Amino acid sequence: MLDNIDRVLQLxxxxxxxxxxxLEKSQLEIEIAELRKDVDSEQLKVEELKRSAxxxxxxxxxxxxxxxxxxxxxxxxxxxxxxRKYNYDPSKIMExxxxxxxxxxxxxxxxxxxxxxxxxxxxSTQKIRRNGLx
Numbered sequence: 001m002l003d004n005i006d007r008v009l010q011l012x013x014x015x016x017x018x019x020x021x022x023l024e025k026s027q028l029e030i031e032i033a034e035l036r037k038d039v040d041s042e043q044l045k046v047e048e049l050k051r052s053a054x055x056x057x058x059x060x061x062x063x064x065x066x067x068x069x070x071x072x073x074x075x076x077x078x079x080x081x082x083x084r085k086y087n088y089d090p091s092k093i094m095e096x097x098x099x100x101x102x103x104x105x106x107x108x109x110x111x112x113x114x115x116x117x118x119x120x121x122x123x124s125t126q127k128i129r130r131n132g133l134x
Contacts, residue, residue, distance in 0.1 A: 086092040
């Protein structure tokens with residue numbers, strides 16, 4: 001009878017051990033599932049970064065093919081930002097571009113007029129000095 005009691009106790013101990021092992025197994029399965037989610041998330045990020053790198057390489061190659069050097073990238077970005085400002089509307093962009101050209105032309109004309117005025121003023125000053133009026 002003691003032998004039977006020992007067996008029952010051993011069996012009960014084994015059941016407790018199995019329960020504990022099953023609990024540990026469940027916890028490990030949960031941890032594995034969470035780690036898989038993290039790995040999947042990281043893989044998605046890596047794939048996104050790869051696509052971005054490929055896109056960047058393609059854009060860089062296209063820019064080089066049309067003569068835009070890497071050193072011009074900040075200027076090129078400024079142009080794109082300006083286009084974005086006008087919602088990429090070609091007519092608005094051309095209007096602004098035409099205004100800029102008009103302003104540059106007017107500035108050039110003003111500079112030329114200033115130079116002509118300065119030459120005339122120098123000539124007048126020289127004539128006045130030659131004639132002894134000054």
